[in-house]
Amino acid sequence: MTPALIDHFDVSRSIVVVIDILRATTSICVGFGNKADHMVPVEEIEECRAYKEKGYLIAGERSGVQVEGFDFGNSPYSYMKPEIEGAKIAITTTNGTRALKAAQVRGAKEIVIGSFANISVLCDWLAAQNEHVCLLCSAWKNNETMEDAIFAGAVAQKLRFNFRPYQDTNLIARTLYKAANTRKRYYLRNSSHFNRLMHLNLQEDVKYSLRRDTHSVIPLLIEDKLYDIVPHLNDWQAFKASKAEKIETK
């Protein structure tokens, strides 16, 4: 439910799904759907800015607002621009990239990106892997957020016959999802981050972030970079190995 709890779990034998519905993981999926080459999630603003010189587009957001001097912020609509195709993008966000780093530090077996934008292709892939799965909500500065919990519940509900749930958090997330399902936007009215974005006039971003299956992508972390493995689904492990090797020999 929050990255603050990850230290209590052994994720070394798990696929960790990083979830930040409003808006980081949604935007990452949109970026790959629009054929970004790869993305580098980084924690600090200055680290992200340094990628500019290496030929990257740089995307950064803090507390919902685009960082000054960056190519774009955290809106899924930014990731639909023509320059995305083939681009290398460095990205830093308030909570999403931090959750991803937390999973990495804890030695997760694999790390993938989840959002409503790629929920079905992601769930099918998870069901086929025969591995433990940890759904990691990025939350808001360590506080649980409704929209991430609802998405985790949507995944848990879809995969309820494929996995044995671990503890009550699974049941809690599924209950929230079922309570919210038929009218998510109405329901989210009361959530804190939703209201935060509404005040920033980001209604369209919120609306977009709740749309299902807009992009058939599975962003997977290879060393420090995210790549879409959907074009290589038959042998994504070989794809991963070749990319990892390439990165290491650089």
Place this chain on the structure above:
Amino acid sequence: MTPALIDHFDVSRSIVVVIDILRATTSICVGFGNKADHMVPVEEIEECRAYKEKGYLIAGERSGVQVEGFDFGNSPYSYMKPEIEGAKIAITTTNGTRALKAAQVRGAKEIVIGSFANISVLCDWLAAQNEHVCLLCSAWKNNETMEDAIFAGAVAQKLRFNFRPYQDTNLIARTLYKAANTRKRYYLRNSSHFNRLMHLNLQEDVKYSLRRDTHSVIPLLIEDKLYDIVPHLNDWQAFKASKAEKIETK
């Protein structure tokens, strides 16, 4: 949602309500309802055992089972025995006493005990204090549990016009409560701790733990001891001060 998150909150200006529905905080309320003089929550089994020589009854449970050589375990029914009246009781449980100690270590302004057994009197008192309130679920070894979250939601729902909610956890708990309310036992069938207790043949304990307002008590921590402040509600702070002084001068 779990004591593992308490370090991320400043509770120094808050009343912390410790919640361990199955079964510690329910049993503590029942004990005071049956006129126990005071209770000492302790973390370790041997520390608890040492209270035997000081004239205490000792109660202890680990993973749902009574500790060998102890007067009783964690069942609310144990706290209805005639010897409870006027007794001093030392108590140690898997999660409840640990949550209480975590709140104490973090410097909570006040610490009280909540359960369905005392929900109404507790909520009325909380509403009257004009203080911040933190609802602390004891959970199960750092994993969120459905029954504690549901109780937190019941309190949050009752007090929704008295407090401004902090972040989404409040909304999450209220949603779970509403989903569960009309048929709590049916609903809890799927929860992990419920099943753990069912396997230990503790159905009656579970049933009892979901009954509302069986005892008009508010156990409050004074130094290291719990006292019921309901007989002193007009001036509970004076009662607290007198008890604290008595404890210190010993």
